[in-house]
Amino acid sequence: MSTAKKQEELPWHLRGNWAPVQDELTVDDLEVEGEIPRELNGIYMRNGMNPRSGWSDHWFFGQGMLHGVELSNGKASYRNRYVKTPYYEKEMDIFSAMADPLASPANTHVLRHAGRIMAFEEAHSPWEVDRQLETVGPVDFGGKLKGQFTAHSRVCPETNELLGFGYSPMAAPYLTYYRIDPKGDLVQAEPIEIPRPVMMHDWNVTRNHVIFMDLPIVFSLEEGGFNFKEEAGARLGVMPRNGTNADVRWFEIEPCYVFHPLNSHEEGDKIVLHVCRLPHAMKAGLDDIGSIEDTTARLWKWTIDLTAGTVKEEQIDDAPADFPRIDDRKVGLKARYGYSLGMVPKTAAPHYDRWIHKYDLEAGTRKTHDLGENVHGGEPQFAPRSPDAGEDDGWILSIVHDETKDQSSLAILDASDIGSPAIAKVKLPRRVPYGAHGNWMAD
Helix, strand or coil, X not given: CCHHHHHHHCCHXXXXXXXXXXXXXXXXXXXXXXXXXXXXXEEEEEEEECCCXXXXXXXXXXXXXXXXXXXXXXXXXXXXXXXCCHHHHCCCXXXXXXXXXXXXXXXXXXXXXXXXXXXECCCCCCEEECCCCCEEEECCCCCCCCXXXXXXXXXXXXXXXXXXXXXXXXXCCCEEEEXXXXXXXXXXXXXXXXXXXXXXXXXXXXXXXXXXXXXXXXXXXXXXXXXXXXXXXXXXXXXXXXXXXXHCEEXXXXXXXXXXXXXXXXXXXXXXXXXXXXXXXXXXXXXXXXXXXXXXXXXXXXXXXXXXXXXXXXXXXXXXXXXXXXXXXXXCCCCCEEEEEEECCCCCCCCEEEEEEEEECCCCEEEEEECCCCEECCXXXXXXXXXXXXXXXXXXXEEEEECCCCEEEXXXXXXXXXXXXXXXXXXXXXXXXXXXXXXXEEC
């Protein structure tokens, strides 16, 4: 069988630049096209699925691999490491891993809180890694974490609390809210009543509230896992950040799915959410991500009126987009600017496009950076020029891949002038597979 034929017969997540890389590298003094801003000193870490054996049944099931690009005084270095959990060490399948709370693929996100850098996936405990991406060990917050923990926790920029949740597909409570204080201690674990097990990939926080998304991707053993069930309905649950299950207020919305919100904030007695909304996902009879139907996410605005008990739903942009980010100093607060990765519509699998979008949420406009012909982007991460710099006074960091050259780079864009050419492209010493989420960690 020819190599080309073998490639054609592989699942999409094992072909081309989705395919895993097998070795771990450390390379200094990387080649740079342009000039790295001297103010950028720190490390950009990005996580992704990278099956150790070269095979996984699903994109979500590959072992986690971190890619780190260190920037210091205009120089750059690169390293990549697997997150060495039991899922990696024993090369477990996802079903056997479900029985072990520590056997995380640790393949979805990475962030820093209370002096710890943690890699996340949504069905297990987080795992700590160090600045060199070496695995330290599991994080159960002093034994207080008893179940799953989201890949999408949020660090409050005002209190420095880490806010998170976990969802269980097998047994009640199907949802639990977690609040971790600035020292890294878990101070609240609150079971939240929902009627059925759903896939709650992400959520929303504001200055005073958290907002759960009870959306109709429902788990059923009889049906072989998660499926979109429009008849289950969809709703948003608003709870005070220090509240309890009894305080949750539920607001019905049109059935849909959201993998990733952009941000949320309060305006008087209203809560405003900006989300990348899909009409459906993981629908029975279709591919597990989407289909040739247009199920690609687009930017929507939901306004919850706490007094009237209503939700206003409106699409505010028509560009296919996902992996949204804001300036992390604005998490839960009113932000003027947001960023997202363009997505190719009407594809049977996620297909990252050549566009990085910048939204002006006050003006209702979008500007776009074109990465170039046959170049595909990654999640755009904002890095401020300084701790007190303006909201778009800084840079967008994104690991991109040139399919023609088979070359991966860290693109550094001017956030204040997103349409201009890249300020710098740090050429990475190896192909970096398309992945999930990451964070800039300034020194």
